[in-house]
Amino acid sequence: MDPSDTFLQQLTEHQTQLKGFILASLGHEADSQDVLQRTNLVLWKKAGEFRTDAAFLPWALGVARYEVLAFLRDRQRDHLIFDPDVVELMADAAQQQATELPDRLRALRTCLRQVPKKNLQLLNLRYVHGQSIRQVAEATGRTDDSVKSLLLRIRKRLGQCIEQRLAEQSD
C-alpha cells in the first residue's frame, strides 16, 4: 500500500483522538482548535517520515503534545485554563486514555440511547449548534442555573454509564 494512502486515511481516522487529546490538555475550545490545526500541518509536513508499518497514533500524539507545549511557550496567554504544569499532567492522563477512545465512543453510543428525547434535544443545542448555557437558557425559556445543572446531571449520568460499560468490557 502506498505511504500517502495510509497517511491520509490515518489522519482522517485519528482526528477525533487528536482533538480529544488536545482539548483534555488545554481545557479551552478555541485554543484546542488552533493547536489541532498546527498539529495537522506538522503531520502533513512530516508525512514523508511516516512509516506505514509504524503505529500512527503514538507518533501523532507525540507531535500533538509538542504542539501543545509550543503553544504554551509561544504565547503569554492570560486566558489559559490550565497552568503549564497542569497542562503537562493533563496531557499524560489524556495520552493514556487516547488508545481507549474508540471503546469510549462505542460506550457513549450505547449510553446515548438511554438519554430521554427531551434531554437529547438539550445536548443537541449545545453540541451540534454550539450554544452557550446562556443561549440554551434563552432558547428554552429556563434560567442559566437550571440549564447548567440539568446539563451536569445528564453528563454525569452519561459518564457513569460509559465508565460502567468500559469496566464491563475490560473484564
Next chain:
Amino acid sequence: MNRHDSHSQKLDELDSLLLDALDGALSNTARERLNTLLRDDASLREHAAARLQEEVLLREELRTAEVAHLFDDEMPLPLHIELPEPEAYGSNHRWRWFAALAGCVLLAAAVRLVLVQAKTTPRALPDGLIAVDDQDNRFTVAQPDRLAVITRTINVDWQPNSLRPDMSGTLGPGHLQIASGLLQVEFFSGARLILEGPADFQLVSPMQAVCHYGKLRAMVPPQAHGFRVASAAIDVVDLGTEFGMQIDQDGQGEVHVLDGQVALRDPTGQADEQLLDDGAAVRFTSNGQFHEITSNRHAFIGDAYLSQLEANHQAQRYQIWHAESQKLRADPAALFYANFEDSDPTNRLVHNDAANRLTSDGAIVGCHWAQGRWPGKGAIEFKRISDRVRVNLPGRHRAITFVAWVRIEGFDRWLSSLVLTDEWRQGGLHWQLSDAGEIILGVHGHGNHFSPQVLSPADLGRWIHLATVIDPGTVTHYLDGRPVYTKRIRHARPFELNAAELGNWTPGPSITDNRIRSLNGRLDELGIFSRAFTDEEVAAMFAAGAPG
C-alpha cells in the same frame, strides 16, 4: 463526612468547573481552584481528561446523527461506520496518483487544509446565518499576513521555490518567481500590477514590493499613492497612476511613466529624489546611474491586450474542458450528466447529456440560467429557498460518484444541498455542504461522512470542483481534484436514488429539523455515475475543467 462522599463531591465540583471553563465563564478564583484540584489528585485528572474527551466525542456523534435526523424514528443510533479488515480494502490503484504528487503540491494542500480550518469559526446559532459582511472581516483577521491577491493568470510557469497563492488566490509576503507567463496581482492597498515572466518579484507589504528582475506595469489608484517598487539600483515611488518597469537579471533596466508622475529614489539615500512625468522614461544601470530615453508605452502589456490574451486563454480552456466533457457524456455508467451548455433562458429543462440517456432530463423549478465558468457557457443559478432541479435516477447501484462544478455564493444555513434524494429512505444518499465548509455524504442506514473544513469564506464566489465517491469499501471526498477525506467502510446494500433534487431537498413529514437546505450558488456541470471514479479520473476532470 466519609472519604467517599468527599471524593464524589470533588468530582461534582470538578464537572461544574470544567463546564464553566468550556463555556468561557470561569472566574479567576474558580480557575485557581480547578488547577489545585487537578494538580493534587491523579484520579481527578483521569476524570477530567475523560470528560473533556467525551466533549469531543459527543459533539462528533450528535452532529453526525443530527444531519441524518436523530429524532427521526426510522433512523436510530448508532450511525457510525464499522471498519472492515484491512485486506478488504483493495483499491490500491486509487493512490498511485497521489504518490506521484510532488511534495510541494501535497504541502500546498495541507497548508490549505489548515488555513481553511483557521478561517472558519464554530457556528453560534442553530441554523445560524453567517452574515456576509462578517466574512471578509473574519478572513483578514485570521490571515493577518495576506497582502495581495492574484486575479489573473495566463500560462504561468512557476519556479519551484516561488511563493504560490492559496486556492483563493491570496498571497502573503515572499518571492513570486515565474519562468514565463502573465500574472495580475492586486495589492490590498488597491495597487494593481501586471507581471511578465521571467520575473522574481518580492511582495513586502500592501504598499511595497521589490522587483529583482522582470517586467511589470503598475496601475495605482489614488488610495494607493506612494506605492513603491524597490530594486537594487533604484526605487520607484508612484505619485500618479501608471508606470512600467523592466529590470534585467544583472540589475539594469528601465522605468517608463505611462500616466501621472513617479519619484525615482536612490535606495542608498545619497542622491536626490528625481521626479519623472507622464511620457518620460529612463534607463538605469545596476549602480543606480540613469539617463532619459524615449518612452515606449507599448513595451508593457496593458489591460486591453491582457484581456485579449485572457480571452484566447479561456477559449483554449473551454476547448480542453469540452473534450473532457465528451468523455464523461460517453461513460456507460453515467446515470445523469449535465454540462449546462444549453443556456436558453426559456428552457425549463436541464438536459441530461449522458449518451446512454438512462434517465430523463431534469425539471427546473424556480432557478434561472446564468453564466458558467466561461463567457457563453451556461450554468443554473439557485437563489430562493424554493429553487431546485428535480431529477429521477432509477436503478440499484453498488457504487456512486458525484461530481460537480459549483460556485457557492453563501452558506445561508447549516446545510446546503448539492444532490439530495427525497425524504430519507432506504438506499438514499445526501450529498451536501455545511456552513462550516465541510463536504458531507449521508448514507441512509449508515451515517454521515464529514470532510474536514475545506471550504472557507474565501471560496465563496469562485468556481470549485467537488466530488464524492462511495463504493462498498470506501468513501472519499475531493476538493479541486484532490482527496481531502477517505474512510474505509463496509456497506453491502445497494444505493437506490430514485426521485432526488439538485440544490434543494424535499424532506418527509417526519423530519422536523433542518428542513430547509437550499443551495445559494451556481451549478455549471454535474454528474452522477453508477461506478467509483478513481483519484486519477477526479483529478483529470478538475484539471480539464478548471476555469483559470
